[in-house]
Amino acid sequence: MTKSETNSRMVLVDDHPLMRDGLSMRIKAQPCWEVCGMAATEDEGFDVIIEQCPDLALVDISLGTGNGIELIKRVRSRNSSVKFLAISAFKESLYAERAMRAGALGYLNKQETNEKLIEAIRTVLKGERFLSETLQARLIASALGNTSVEQEPTERLSDREKEIFRLIGDGLTTGAIADKLFLSTHTIDTHREHLKRKLNVDTAAELSRMAFHAMINNA
CATH class of the missing domain: 3.40.50.2300 (Response regulator)
Incomplete structure (x- = not known):
């Protein structure tokens, strides 16, 4: 002790x-x-x-x-x-x-x-x-600025974007996510677009699949 x-x-x-x-x-x-x-x-x-x-x-x-x-x-x-x-x-x-x-x-x-x-x-x-x-x-x-270290795709996300990404993986709809985080549906839709761009996916369905598999692999 x-x-x-x-x-x-x-x-x-x-x-x-x-x-x-x-x-x-x-x-x-x-x-x-x-x-x-x-x-x-x-x-x-x-x-x-x-x-x-x-x-x-x-x-x-x-x-x-x-x-x-x-x-x-x-x-x-x-x-x-x-x-x-x-x-x-x-x-x-x-x-x-x-x-x-x-x-x-x-x-x-x-x-x-x-x-x-x-x-x-x-x-x-x-x-x-x-x-x-x-x-x-x-x-x-x-800290040393070593850019050769491979970065996880999700590391490009902000804390809020990661939170929304997790909730998408949990199967929540835009409205449910908005209610849970006390945000507007418009704000959630904007975050969804940012997520698609940062994660290089084209559709909402692709984003949902990626979020679901990320949650499974990190559970």
């Missing part, structure tokens, strides 16, 4: 109750670790984190309302002392680098073992980065 772990307080932000409860049980099983708050949406997470000012917040990238990357940005603009560990059901190629740029110190896939979760938490509590070797290499290459 290191000094940075002593009496560490954590907030869990995930829109799946079973996942929150499971994470809470695993964290509470460790000596001197406490879960001081839980939330399901971006706004709830922001309020709880600001109120509790935990040592660490575990934040799911994909939330029922809002998203974890924007939550990390919002909190860090108010309180830069909170450390963040991003968690996700998606492979790191889709969101990890953006989570790190937003202010997370680590990124962990939800399918990892309990031992890997504890390792990630301990690493981030110490103020150190928890990254896979692949992501470390990509970040270093990016």
